[in-house]
Amino acid sequence: MQLKYARISVVMVILAAAVICSGCSPKKMEPPKTEAIEDGTVAPAEWGKVYPLQYKLWMQTAEPTPAGKSKYKKGNDVGGRIDKLDEFPFLAVLYNGWGMGSEYTEPRGHQHMIQDQLDVDPGRYKAGGSCLTCKTPYAPTLEKRMGKAYFSTPYKEVLAGLPKDQQTLGVSCIDCHDSRGMALKISRGFTLGKALVKIGVDESKLTAKEKRTLVCAQCHVSYMITKDREMHSTDVVFPWKNSKVGNIGIEGIIADIKSSPANLEWTQSVTGFKLGFIRHPEYELFSNNSPHWANDVSCADCHMPTITVDGKQISDHRIMSPLKNDLVACAACHNEKPQELRLKVLAIQDDTMIVYLKAGYATATDAKLFEMANRVEASGKKIDKVLYARAREQYEQALYRVIFIGAENSNGFHNPKETMRVLNDAVKYAATADAELRKLLVQAGEKAPEKIDLELSKYVNNRGVKKIMFKPEHEITSPKVK
Numbered sequence: 398m399q400l401k402y403a404r405i406s407v408v409m410v411i412l413a414a415a416v417i418c419s420g421c422s423p424k425k426m427e428p429p430k431t432e433a434i435e436d437g438t439v440a441p442a443e444w445g446k447v448y449p450l451q452y453k454l455w456m457q458t459a460e461p462t463p464a465g466k467s468k469y470k471k472g473n474d475v476g477g478r479i480d481k482l483d484e485f486p487f488l489a490v491l492y493n494g495w496g497m498g499s500e501y502t503e504p505r506g507h508q509h510m511i512q513d514q515l516d517v518d519p520g521r522y523k524a525g526g527s528c529l530t531c532k533t534p535y536a537p538t539l540e541k542r543m544g545k546a547y548f549s550t551p552y553k554e555v556l557a558g559l560p561k562d563q564q565t566l567g568v569s570c571i572d573c574h575d576s577r578g579m580a581l582k583i584s585r586g587f588t589l590g591k592a593l594v595k596i597g598v599d600e601s602k603l604t605a606k607e608k609r610t611l612v613c614a615q616c617h618v619s620y621m622i623t624k625d626r627e628m629h630s631t632d633v634v635f636p637w638k639n640s641k642v643g644n645i646g647i648e649g650i651i652a653d654i655k656s657s658p659a660n661l662e663w664t665q666s667v668t669g670f671k672l673g674f675i676r677h678p679e680y681e682l683f684s685n686n687s688p689h690w691a692n693d694v695s696c697a698d699c700h701m702p703t704i705t706v707d708g709k710q711i712s713d714h715r716i717m718s719p720l721k722n723d724l725v726a727c728a729a730c731h732n733e734k735p736q737e738l739r740l741k742v743l744a745i746q747d748d749t750m751i752v753y754l755k756a757g758y759a760t761a762t763d764a765k766l767f768e769m770a771n772r773v774e775a776s777g778k779k780i781d782k783v784l785y786a787r788a789r790e791q792y793e794q795a796l797y798r799v800i801f802i803g804a805e806n807s808n809g810f811h812n813p814k815e816t817m818r819v820l821n822d823a824v825k826y827a828a829t830a831d832a833e834l835r836k837l838l839v840q841a842g843e844k845a846p847e848k849i850d851l852e853l854s855k856y857v858n859n860r861g862v863k864k865i866m867f868k869p870e871h872e873i874t875s876p877k878v879k
């Protein structure tokens with residue numbers, strides 16, 4: 398690899414890291430203005446009167462992204478959206494039984510977040526107000542005002558309580574900034590704030606640099622929507638109780654999910670198992686000792702590079718894939734030509750996807766073997782309960798790993814080595830479950846066929862209303878933002 402600041406010795410590593418943090422992006426930023434933005438102002442247009450350049454870029458996240466530059470994140474540039482269930486049909490088997498199995502689209506620009514939710518199969522926001530937690534900038538106010546009722550009140554009812562012209566407003570200035578002086582700030586104390594305590598972080602001591610990652614970790618993290626006995630939502634909690642900052646690994650996340658029935662949000666129809674779920678764990682994967690994390694690189698370094706607009710150096714508030722703006726962010730530290738770096742990113746992503754597919758199909762095969770075992774048992778035959786429980790444990794270990802990497806949105810780039818470790822473990826767990834299930838079936842006097850039919854078309858084609866699949870951009874209601 399080529400860095401502008403070469404590493405020569407161990408001492409140099411530390412020096413290089415220091416140079417990279419302070420020297421790479423020579424920020425002669427616009428000094429914050431003194432015009433007061435009234436406390437609690439949500440409307441970005443008001444902030445935009447003081448900071449028009451950032452506002453204009455922020456608005457651009459509503460536009461389709463430049464096409465033909467990213468290999469795996471095309472949803473936002475092909476004039477419609479791409480569903481992970483179509484890209485990876487084994488997911489349609491695994492997620493059958495709840496909202497995620499009806500529609501699971503790739504992310505788009507920040508301006509779309511609420512409108513995208515409204516366009517999606519309603520099964521996806523059945524949990525209630527909880528679903529607004531990483532969408533509307535009003536979430537902290539709503540949680541304070543409504544208390545526990547916020548989490549379970551029907552989604553549309555909670556949304557209707559917001560000012561009419563701001564019901565489709567996505568992540569806004571107030572989510573990341575203190576209006577006085579524009580320092581970065583964590584606005585979601587009720588989710589990230591509580592989770593930081595679990596991983597040993599004192600929020601009051603965070604540096605400005607750390608916040609360049611943590612403002613994103615308010616939403617680009619996994620969470621559980623905890624349930625009461627009647628399956629009403631009670632809270633939004635990050636599964637970090639077994640983890641430390643810099644090491645929120647899959648093992649700890651799984652152990653946290655499995656530690657309480659309140660964390661099991663859905664029933665997988667193929668197996669009948671009650672399970673938890675893992676969502677977009679960008680922060681967790683990235684911060685688990687990835688090469689960039691270890692070198693103090695932040696989310697904003699790559700997704701909000703310093704650019705020059707009207708002769709002023711500012712942070713690019715049009716947040717998107719770095720591949721789509723020709724890797725300008727990377728040039729702050731890397732000497733490679735953009736095309737060379739792009740190929741490195743794609744190579745990492747391709748390697749990831751090969752093992753992801755292998756793990757995914759193997760896990761879906763396990764699910765169909767469980768379906769078979771359940772059928773055999775229902776027909777009155779005896780099955781070995783101990784073996785069944787052991788296979789189930791192995792299967793769940795595989796499944797949660799497949800969910801984790803599939804939900805993480807960089808296709809392995811954020812942490813290539815850890816991604817491979819997690820996926821290879823998934824393959825191993827899935828293979829063990831496969832062997833145990835076949836043994837169990839043979840003992841019960843049934844033989845599983847050599848090749849298991851996943852019945853993909855059944856799951857892919859029957860999944861609710863599928864309202865937005867490849868729907869052209871102009872047919873999707875544009876967000877109305879003030």
Ligand code: HEC
Pocket residue numbers: 462473503504505506507508509510511513514530531532533568572609612613614615616617696697700701716717718
């Ligand atoms: C309030 C929650 C929230 C915060 C804070 C947030 N995001 Fe997002 N982000 C989302 C959601 C939700 C989506 C998906 C929107 C959709 O698909 O409609 C998204 C999408 C994205 C995308 C995909 C964009 C595209 O063009 O497809 C990127 C990249 C991204 N976020 C990076 C970041 C970074 C970097 C930060 C921190 C500087 C950040 N986000 C902060 C919620 C958030």
Ligand code: HEC
Pocket residue numbers: 467468469470503504505610613614617679680681683684689694695696697698699700717718719720721742806807808810811
């Ligand atoms: C070293 C640079 C780098 C850092 C640091 C980084 N990312 Fe990324 N991120 C990328 C690249 C490269 C991709 C892959 C984009 C693609 O395939 O088009 C990506 C993809 C994404 C995506 C999906 C983009 C899309 O278009 O759908 C999201 C969301 C995201 N990153 C969020 C984050 C968050 C949150 C953090 C911090 C926790 C972070 N990233 C840290 C480089 C980085």
Ligand code: HEC
Pocket residue numbers: 426427441444445448451452455568569570571572573574579581605608609612613697701710711712713714
């Ligand atoms: C997802 C989080 C996020 C959102 C939303 C966001 N910003 Fe920022 N903003 C940042 C980050 C990160 C920086 C870089 C801060 C630093 O480290 O110096 C920044 C920097 C700034 C700065 C300092 C100058 C610069 O460009 O670096 C201004 C001014 C600013 N933002 C205005 C706005 C306005 C106005 C809005 C709403 C229209 C907004 N921001 C929305 C994350 C965000």
Ligand code: HEC
Pocket residue numbers: 398399400417418421688689692694695698699719724726727728729730731738739741742
């Ligand atoms: C703030 C500095 C910084 C930024 C910005 C940055 N990197 Fe890096 N990158 C590093 C450092 C430091 C390393 C690790 C060097 C090591 O451990 O050997 C690294 C390592 C890598 C590696 C693995 C080593 C290799 O060459 O195979 C890749 C690939 C990479 N970066 C790609 C990117 C891409 C793509 C972007 C932009 C989206 C980016 N980086 C942005 C500093 C940065």
